[in-house]
Amino acid sequence: MGHKISISTLQPGAPVLKYGQTIGQASMGIVPGDHVHSHNLGMGDHKQDYGFASAVAAHPKAQQTAHFQGYQRPDGQVGTRNYLGILTSVNCSGSVARFIAETVERDGWLSDYPSIDGIVPIVHGTGCGMSGTGEGYDTLFRTLSGYARNPNFGAILLIGLGCEVMQIPDLIGRARMKESARFRYMTIQNSGGTRKSVEKGAKLLREMATEADKAVRRPTPASALMIGMQCGGSDGLSGITANPALGVASDLIVAQGGTTLLSETSEIYGAEHLLTRRAVSREVGEKLIERLDWWEDYCARNFVELDNNPSPGNKRGGLTTILEKSLGAVSKSGSAPLKDVLRYGERPAQTGLMFMDSPGYDPCSVTGQVASGANLIVFTTGGALSRATSQLPVSS
Numbered sequence: 387m388g389h390k391i392s393i394s395t396l397q398p399g400a401p402v403l404k405y406g407q408t409i410g411q412a413s414m415g416i417v418p419g420d421h422v423h424s425h426n427l428g429m430g431d432h433k434q435d436y437g438f439a440s441a442v443a444a445h446p447k448a449q450q451t452a453h454f455q456g457y458q459r460p461d462g463q464v465g466t467r468n469y470l471g472i473l474t475s476v477n478c479s480g481s482v483a484r485f486i487a488e489t490v491e492r493d494g495w496l497s498d499y500p501s502i503d504g505i506v507p508i509v510h511g512t513g514c515g516m517s518g519t520g521e522g523y524d525t526l527f528r529t530l531s532g533y534a535r536n537p538n539f540g541a542i543l544l545i546g547l548g549c550e551v552m553q554i555p556d557l558i559g560r561a562r563m564k565e566s567a568r569f570r571y572m573t574i575q576n577s578g579g580t581r582k583s584v585e586k587g588a589k590l591l592r593e594m595a596t597e598a599d600k601a602v603r604r605p606t607p608a609s610a611l612m613i614g615m616q617c618g619g620s621d622g623l624s625g626i627t628a629n630p631a632l633g634v635a636s637d638l639i640v641a642q643g644g645t646t647l648l649s650e651t652s653e654i655y656g657a658e659h660l661l662t663r664r665a666v667s668r669e670v671g672e673k674l675i676e677r678l679d680w681w682e683d684y685c686a687r688n689f690v691e692l693d694n695n696p697s698p699g700n701k702r703g704g705l706t707t708i709l710e711k712s713l714g715a716v717s718k719s720g721s722a723p724l725k726d727v728l729r730y731g732e733r734p735a736q737t738g739l740m741f742m743d744s745p746g747y748d749p750c751s752v753t754g755q756v757a758s759g760a761n762l763i764v765f766t767t768g769g770a771l772s773r774a775t776s777q778l779p780v781s782s
Contacts, residue, residue, distance in 0.1 A: 388622030388704030388768065390422040402427055405625060407657070409710035427706045429693050434659035438671035441663035445722045445738075448641040456606035456761075460568075460688050463537035464610035466761045470505045470591055471539040475530060476513030478552035482580055483507040483545055486587040495592060499599035502540060505591070507531060513552040526552060528731035531561035532757030534569065540598030541568045543590055545583070548575030567597040609643030609737065614755030614763040615718045616748055617653060620696070621768030625714025628766035633720035635731060635764075636739065639721040639727045645737045647728075647755050651677055652746040655692045656709035657716040665724045670690065673727035677743045695746055703768055717773025718766065731757035 390404065397414040401408045416422060457465035470490075472483040487507040496502060516522055530552070534542050544563075546554040554571050563569060570590045577583040579652030615632055617624070636646040648654075654661065658678055665671035685692055696705040705711045725738035731754045734740050742758055744751040752763055 391423050392416045392420045405713050407713050410707040423706050429551035429707050432656045432709055436659050436662040437632050438662050438663050438668040442723045452608040452642055453605045457601045458536050464606050465537035467503050467538040468540040469503050471542045472507040474509050474545045475546035475552045475554050477511045477544045478547040480509035482583050485584045489588045499595050503601045514550040516551055525730050531758040532731050536634035538762050540601050541594035544571035546573045548573035585705045611644040612760045614647045614760035616765045617715050618765035618767040620700050624768040629714050629717040632718045632766050637720035637722050640738055647740050647742050649744040649751045650746040651743050652692055653715045654712050660716050661724050730754040733759055
């Protein structure tokens with residue numbers, strides 16, 4: 387299931403087509419009925435005509451406004467969840483964030499606030515042993531400030547150590563975050579150490595929980611949705627089942643005036659021409675190619691190739707080259723015009739279909755989408771996997 391059988395005679399070096407696009411070159415002679423996979427299909431030359439903005443077309447607007455039940459925030463954003471978040475500016479405050487969450491859960495007072503979905507400590511491994519300027523710092527800054535403003539949090543407590551490179555005053559000042567009933571911050575050094583920080587943090591969260599619990603779901607236009615789209619477990623059927631189905635859903639959201647985020651830059655490699663042709667301008671298309679050039683340079687500097695993807699699991703499911711996987715992955719974007727290309731964790735300045743630069747590693751890619759403001763993440767899976775999981779109990 388999901389594997390390819392040739393319907394044509396192909397000479398060595400001939401292009402192999404799927405979805406009407408090149409997915410690689412025959413590495414040996416192929417005749418009708420042959421199994422086509424890693425033993426006889428390789429990457430080969432895959433340069434495409436980008437045709438910047440040549441296929442862009444006006445996207446139809448929905449005739450009727452759709453609604454969902456959302457949490458409407460004071461800043462105009464809308465959440466699909468209502469969590470308390472503990473955000474860390476540095477790896478050194480990660481343990482304290484977890485201790486605070488454990489203390490709150492152990493004390494059991496969250497049950498007094500039925501509108502709150504839970505508590506989430508958000509930790510990472512950097513923030514101190516790093517340069518205070520440059521790409522790494524800017525990426526972390528965008529990610530942290532984006533999380534602090536994500537509408538799925540009813541309240542956020544930001545915790546630092548005090549002496550780190552990613553200083554809390556810089557985060558608050560540049561990101562224009564202000565202390566309020568829904569946002570508080572503290573440092574471990576100023577609070578008197580770990581134990582006192584845990585006690586203080588738990589107290590602050592309870593104060594903020596009172597405010598966060600006031601949020602209730604209200605009918606909200608679908609234009610407030612920002613959906614991050616991710617490839618989950620992919621196989622040879624993904625590109626004709628779940629991924630194009632999500633593409634239809636993306637088009638419906640865009641027609642409502644909402645936003646969808648396609649990501650995983652390494653997993654559009656070889657299919658980028660399908661996006662550059664739908665870019666609203668040459669400038670937007672070139673921004674996408676600039677990101678791919680960055681990834682090619684990154685791989686060259688680290689002596690690896692972008693074609694180390696598909697994974698072994700993808701290959702067992704029938705995917706052979708990254709070109710084939712990318713063609714299926716891009717179908718998640720539907721047919722809407724590509725409005726803009728965002729850096730990792732960058733907030734879009736408009737609505738519509740966006741591309742956000744990220745690795746293909748799902749947890750990392752989702753993190754960037756959440757920082758960009760996504761209030762819902764959708765994963766697709768392959769046809770064979772879908773068939774297997776459909777046998778699970780409904781409770782799963």
